[in-house]
Amino acid sequence: MSWLTDPFAQAFTQRALVEVLVLALACGPLGVWILLYRQSYAAESISHGMLPGLVVAALAGAPLVLGAAGGVIVAAVLIALAGRDERLGGDTGVAVAVSALFGLGAVLALSPEVPPRLQELLFGDLLGATAGDIAAAAVLAAVVLASLALAHRRLSISGFDPGAARSLGATPRRWELALLVLLAIATVAAAPGLGSLLLVALILAPGAAGLRLAARLPAALALATGVAALSGVAGLVLSYHLGIAAGASVALCAAAAAGIALAR
Amino acid sequence: MSLVRTEGLSGGYTAGRDALHDIGFALEPGDIAGVLGPNGGGKTTLFRALLGELPHARGTVEVAGRPAYVPQTEHARLDFPVSAFDVALMGAYGRTPFYRRIARADRDAAAEALERVGLADRSRDVFGTLSGGQRQRVLIARALVQRADVLLLDEPLSGVDAPSAARIESLLAELAGEGRALLVATHDVSQAQRFDRVLCLHTRQLAFGPPAEVLTPACLQQTYGAELVVLEGGRAAVNVGHHAH
Numbered sequence: 001m002s003w004l005t006d007p008f009a010q011a012f013t014q015r016a017l018v019e020v021l022v023l024a025l026a027c028g029p030l031g032v033w034i035l036l037y038r039q040s041y042a043a044e045s046i047s048h049g050m051l052p053g054l055v056v057a058a059l060a061g062a063p064l065v066l067g068a069a070g071g072v073i074v075a076a077v078l079i080a081l082a083g084r085d086e087r088l089g090g091d092t093g094v095a096v097a098v099s100a101l102f103g104l105g106a107v108l109a110l111s112p113e114v115p116p117r118l119q120e121l122l123f124g125d126l127l128g129a130t131a132g133d134i135a136a137a138a139v140l141a142a143v144v145l146a147s148l149a150l151a152h153r154r155l156s157i158s159g160f161d162p163g164a165a166r167s168l169g170a171t172p173r174r175w176e177l178a179l180l181v182l183l184a185i186a187t188v189a190a191a192p193g194l195g196s197l198l199l200v201a202l203i204l205a206p207g208a209a210g211l212r213l214a215a216r217l218p219a220a221l222a223l224a225t226g227v228a229a230l231s232g233v234a235g236l237v238l239s240y241h242l243g244i245a246a247g248a249s250v251a252l253c254a255a256a257a258a259g260i261a262l263a264r
Numbered sequence: 265m266s267l268v269r270t271e272g273l274s275g276g277y278t279a280g281r282d283a284l285h286d287i288g289f290a291l292e293p294g295d296i297a298g299v300l301g302p303n304g305g306g307k308t309t310l311f312r313a314l315l316g317e318l319p320h321a322r323g324t325v326e327v328a329g330r331p332a333y334v335p336q337t338e339h340a341r342l343d344f345p346v347s348a349f350d351v352a353l354m355g356a357y358g359r360t361p362f363y364r365r366i367a368r369a370d371r372d373a374a375a376e377a378l379e380r381v382g383l384a385d386r387s388r389d390v391f392g393t394l395s396g397g398q399r400q401r402v403l404i405a406r407a408l409v410q411r412a413d414v415l416l417l418d419e420p421l422s423g424v425d426a427p428s429a430a431r432i433e434s435l436l437a438e439l440a441g442e443g444r445a446l447l448v449a450t451h452d453v454s455q456a457q458r459f460d461r462v463l464c465l466h467t468r469q470l471a472f473g474p475p476a477e478v479l480t481p482a483c484l485q486q487t488y489g490a491e492l493v494v495l496e497g498g499r500a501a502v503n504v505g506h507h508a509h
Contacts, residue, residue: 036344153357160344160354163335163418164403167315168410169358215390217345 007240012127016193019129019137020232020250023190023202026141028225029148030186031207032217036159037179041094042079043200047187049075049098051105051196054121059108064121065136068191072184075101105196124195124247126236133192140189144182151178156217194247201251202228209261227257266290267328267445268414273313275321283309285468287323291414291445291461296436298456298475299449301465302488307449310465311416314447329413329445332406336418337399342392348402349387352377355409370409377405381435397428404435415439415446421455433458453479 008014034043053071057064078101082093109118120128148155157168158175165172183203190199210224235250242249268291276283284306291297301307312318315331332355340351355377356370378387381401391399400420407415417436421429433455440446440460448459456462462478464470464487471478 036341150362153354153360154362156344156346156350157354157357159341160346160351161335161340163339164333166317167331167333167358168354168406211345215345216347216350220345 003241004237007237012129013236013240015129015131015134016126016236016246017233019134019193020126020236021229022134022138022141023186023193024206024228024232025225026144026186027190027199027202028206028210028228029221030144030182031203031205031228032210032220032224033148033155033159033179033207034183034203035207035211037176039176039179039183040204041091042180043183043187043203045079045094045098046072046075046184047191047196047200049079049101050187050191051102051121052108054191054196055105055108055118058117058121063132063136064192065133065140065188068188072188076180076184120195122195122197123245124191124193124198126193126246126250129193137189137193140185144186144189147178147182151175155179194250198247198251201254202231205251205254205258206231208258212258212261212264227261228254231257265328266326267293267295268314268447269326269328270313270324272323273310273321273325274323275313275318276309277319279320282320283467284313287313287465287469289461289463289469289472291447293413293443293445294440295461296440296446296448296459297461297463298459299447299463299465300451300453300456300484300487301449305466305487307465308418311418311447311449314414314416327414330411331414331416332410332412334400334403334407334415334417334420336420336422337396337403338423339418340391340399340403344391346391347388348378348383348391348394348398348405349374351391351402352387352405352409355406355411358410373409374405377408378402380408381405382431395425395428397424397432400424400428400432401435404432404439408439413444415444417446417448419449419451421450421452453484 008017034040050068050071053067053074054064057067078097079094082097083090085093109121154170155175158165158170158172162172186203187199190202194202206224206228209227210220214220214223231254232250235253236246239246239249271288273287274282274285287310299307299310309318311333313321313325314327315333352374353366353371356366360366375387378384381404383398383401386394386398391402394402420432424432436446450456457475457479459475461473462475463472464478464483466487470486471483
């Protein structure tokens with residue numbers, strides 16, 4: 001038992017636990033919808049493409065959440081523009097835009113004058129979560145969770161049957177866009193804790209596990225939330241005992257859960 | 265009074281590129297009309313116009329009642345985690361405000377609709393695990409939960425085995441008999457012969473009327489052009505090939 005409780009004996013690990021549980025509440029159910037709408041590439045693109053925003057915030061000494069928000073907006077606009085370029089074709093344009101943004105982030109972060117904690121921006125700093133970080137994540141996660149709950153029926157008709165959706169009361173394009181906005185909000189919420197590279201694991205992996213194990217939507221959403229929360233706790237416990245990075249450990253646990261669910 | 269009436273209806277998805285020209289027909293309560301036409305002939309565009317969803321439509325479209333669209337079952341997502349009951353219940357979503365729970369009466373209506381289409385015992389089954397014919401009946405049940413007066417069915421019998429097809433056809437006749445009007449997009453000329461009306465469509469309206477008058481070799485030739493295969497003895501068949509959706 002102490003093997004489970006020891007990691008959370010100190011205040012900073014307790015904060016990390018609260019942070020990861022708050023994120024799991026939003027990322028778990030969001031992931032199910034992202035997968036159902038086949039938007040996992042968008043999730044990956046937005047989270048990687050926001051790196052310049054994080055770096056600029058770190059250089060300026062501003063809160064990372066603000067940098068993440070700015071980075072996500074710039075990335076979303078560039079990805080949308082690049083994805084529309086018919087000369088490149090959707091995926092190619094997005095890939096080029098995301099690589100360019102990521103490169104720009106790295107160039108800014110590796111400039112000699114400033115040491116802006118590049119590692120923390122890429123992989124997050126779960127154990128460094130402050131009360132302010134948790135409050136910001138909680139507000140954003142609450143927005144995502146409440147929106148998903150209120151939009152549940154509209155999202156399901158738009159995703160299930162786009163051809164009939166309008167006569168059933170939902171405009172598919174509008175709800176697809178709404179889902180991407182929620183994805184952006186969750187990405188901003190998770191960026192300080194899990195970083196640009198790892199946060200997507202907490203969105204997609206639990207969603208994949210939930211969809212694999214459940215036959216109906218409410219069960220899939222609940223399972224994905226549970227898997228996300230469990231991955232968070234397990235990741236922190238393992239990181240404490242094995243002395244490995246917390247964010248990476250959480251991401252690996254989520255990926256392992258998805259792997260086990262898919263292998264079933 | 266007609267349940268569906270169009271006059272001089274033209275339009276399409278983009279301005280200046282009409283997929284439909286000068287459509288004019290009327291359906292009374294109880295009518296089942298087959299809509300015949302090649303792929304890309306405007307059948308789905310006509311349905312969009314009747315649903316009020318065609319971005320650029322001119323002319324008259326009057327639907328005196330609630331229309332519901334019943335898609336081809338392959339166009340609904342088969343990997344979506346929903347049961348037959350969940351899908352039928354979607355028919356009530358449009359009238360339920362987003363902050364309200366689905367009314368008890370609507371849940372009962374969904375159960376009744378599934379019973380009506382003969383799927384009461386499959387209501388908990390995952391939609392994607394049902395057969396093509398069963399899925400089609402679930403989607404018809406959804407239209408019943410929508411309380412639709414006009415059903416627009418997009419090739420309801422394509423990819424459906426013969427016993428299921430017969431069952432769906434008698435269900436359609438039953439629904440029409442209760443005062444609804446049905447438009448059934450189809451490639452099956454012999455099926456269209458059993459309907460009350462037939463509309464032949466090849467971006468423009470080639471004919472509308474009772475099948476005995478409309479389904480002449482000449483009209484079918486005009487409707488389908490090269491896709492038409494005339495069998496020995498004057499029977500016509502349509503060579504649809506693979507749908508390019």
